[in-house]
Amino acid sequence: MRLAELSDATGVAVATLKYYQREGLLHPGRALSRTQADYDATHVERVRLVRALTEVGGMSLARVKRVVDVLASPGEDRLHVLEAAQRTLAGDGTGVPACDDDVVVPRGRVHEWMDRRGWEVDPADPFIEDLERAWAACDSVGIGLDEERMDRYADHMEGVADVDVRSVPSEAEAAVRHVVLGTVLVDPVLVALRRLAQQHVSRTIERTRP
Amino acid sequence: MRLAELSDATGVAVATLKYYQREGLLHPGRALSRTQADYDATHVERVRLVRALTEVGGMSLARVKRVVDVLASPGEDRLHVLEAAQRTLAGDGTGVPACDDDVVVPRGRVHEWMDRRGWEVDPADPFIEDLERAWAACDSVGIGLDEERMDRYADHMEGVADVDVRSVPSEAEAAVRHVVLGTVLVDPVLVALRRLAQQHVSRTIERTRP
DNA sequence: TGACATTGGATAGTAACGCTCCCCAAAATG
DNA sequence: CATTTTGGGGAGCGTTACTATCCAATGTCA
Numbered sequence: 368m369r370l371a372e373l374s375d376a377t378g379v380a381v382a383t384l385k386y387y388q389r390e391g392l393l394h395p396g397r398a399l400s401r402t403q404a405d406y407d408a409t410h411v412e413r414v415r416l417v418r419a420l421t422e423v424g425g426m427s428l429a430r431v432k433r434v435v436d437v438l439a440s441p442g443e444d445r446l447h448v449l450e451a452a453q454r455t456l457a458g459d460g461t462g463v464p465a466c467d468d469d470v471v472v473p474r475g476r477v478h479e480w481m482d483r484r485g486w487e488v489d490p491a492d493p494f495i496e497d498l499e500r501a502w503a504a505c506d507s508v509g510i511g512l513d514e515e516r517m518d519r520y521a522d523h524m525e526g527v528a529d530v531d532v533r534s535v536p537s538e539a540e541a542a543v544r545h546v547v548l549g550t551v552l553v554d555p556v557l558v559a560l561r562r563l564a565q566q567h568v569s570r571t572i573e574r575t576r577p
Numbered sequence: 578m579r580l581a582e583l584s585d586a587t588g589v590a591v592a593t594l595k596y597y598q599r600e601g602l603l604h605p606g607r608a609l610s611r612t613q614a615d616y617d618a619t620h621v622e623r624v625r626l627v628r629a630l631t632e633v634g635g636m637s638l639a640r641v642k643r644v645v646d647v648l649a650s651p652g653e654d655r656l657h658v659l660e661a662a663q664r665t666l667a668g669d670g671t672g673v674p675a676c677d678d679d680v681v682v683p684r685g686r687v688h689e690w691m692d693r694r695g696w697e698v699d700p701a702d703p704f705i706e707d708l709e710r711a712w713a714a715c716d717s718v719g720i721g722l723d724e725e726r727m728d729r730y731a732d733h734m735e736g737v738a739d740v741d742v743r744s745v746p747s748e749a750e751a752a753v754r755h756v757v758l759g760t761v762l763v764d765p766v767l768v769a770l771r772r773l774a775q776q777h778v779s780r781t782i783e784r785t786r787p
Numbered sequence: 788t789g790a791c792a793t794t795g796g797a798t799a800g801t802a803a804c805g806c807t808c809c810c811c812a813a814a815a816t817g
Numbered sequence: 818c819a820t821t822t823t824g825g826g827g828a829g830c831g832t833t834a835c836t837a838t839c840c841a842a843t844g845t846c847a
Contacts, residue, residue: 562707600834612844814821817821
């Protein structure tokens with residue numbers, strides 16, 4: 368399969384494929400000569416992966432590269448697949464947001480809440496920071512998220528996570544791929560489901576007590 | 578409050594505030610003279626809103642403008658607040674993705690699935706399209722999402738939506754604000770909760786069957 | 788009163804991102 | 818032998834979200 372055929376197979380322009388190669392997102396084809404290379408199914412798969420992560424997952428190419436590198440690297444041991452995947456995906460946090468002096472972000476509010484809840488999570492997990500910021504953002508615009516509501520959300524996300532974790536395949540390589548892609552690509556699924564469920568629930572409720 | 582003070586209060590540069598004014602994201606201050614204007618708490622609130630939606634919600638300024646316009650417009654009737662909010666927020670879909678001829682996106686797969694599930698949703702809801710794409714993206718990279726798994730996700734998102742809908746305040750204006758902001762700003766909360774829950778669940782499971 | 792800061796208004800510049808286009812000479816295809 | 822395609826590389830482009838600079842009019846403070 369030549370570059371133009373890869374382009375046809377994926378619907379991605381030749382120039383873009385070259386660009387992906389330059390950026391290290393697409394591994395080079397098997398060189399048949401100095402001006403001819405052979406691309407196979409792995410290239411098609413890779414291109415689709417890149418497009419799925421950018422278009423649906425909304426990731427930048429830089430982050431896609433990190434994911435791609437993890438997927439290509441020798442398999443991490445199975446037990447820590449999830450942590451490895453999360454480390455790869457973390458860093459959404461654009462650092463510390465210019466802190467608004469009057470909206471006090473209670474330091475460690477998430478830690479305390481998780482302690483009460485009995486969640487066991489690495490205290491240095493970057494997503495704790497993300498949650499802290501997201502929670503504070505809700506406060507800063509005046510839509511309070513009290514701990515009870517947070518708990519009810521957490522109940523359901525625990526259920527989601529249970530589905531997530533149990534559907535991870537057992538072989539190491541597939542597991543890494545599954546966790547990384549599942550984490551990124553299922554987020555949009557959940558978001559869309561939430562919107563649709565909101566509509567369904569609000570209609571149901573309105574019928575029972577209009 | 579002068580512009581410089583608004584800048585101090587929000588941590589946003591004066592030049593950026595001017596830019597937001599030009600873009601219609603920030604309403605002008607009360608003009609005291611041709612070179613002096615007075616800004617109040619509504620301006621502080623607005624700036625915080627813009628920053629929350631862009632930094633945490635990851636929205637573009639163009640989309641923030643749509644939200645801001647809805648919040649400023651005369652209140653829609655309470656019953657359709659949610660639909661109005663969703664309409665405002667929809668359009669994430671960058672249109673039809675360059676369709677890969679070999680990854681057949683089953684037309685109406687989501688419709689069929691929702692029928693079986695008994696969800697009542699506007700058949701033209703844009704999030705159906707989003708879900709369709711997100712689901713197809715999972716398939717295209719080889720992480721199948723079968724209907725059973727989708728159902729289990731949906732169960733939990735239904736629970737989330739129930740929390741969402743029940744926590745909407747009853748006065749119309751607050752309701753619109755709550756729905757719009759809750760929809761955008763709670764997504765990151767849920768995503769972070771999912772990551773943390775994944776870690777908690779995987780640790781718990783690994784202890785019971787290592 | 789006068790030095791200095793700030794204002795609205797406007798234009799232009801910047802940096803990152805994700806392509807997209809064009810060039811080349813070597814090689815393959817028809 | 819003309820045309821197409823290749824790898825390689827550089828340059829350009831459109832969008833986004835600022836940021837910087839300039840202006841003359843107007844405030845503020847000593």
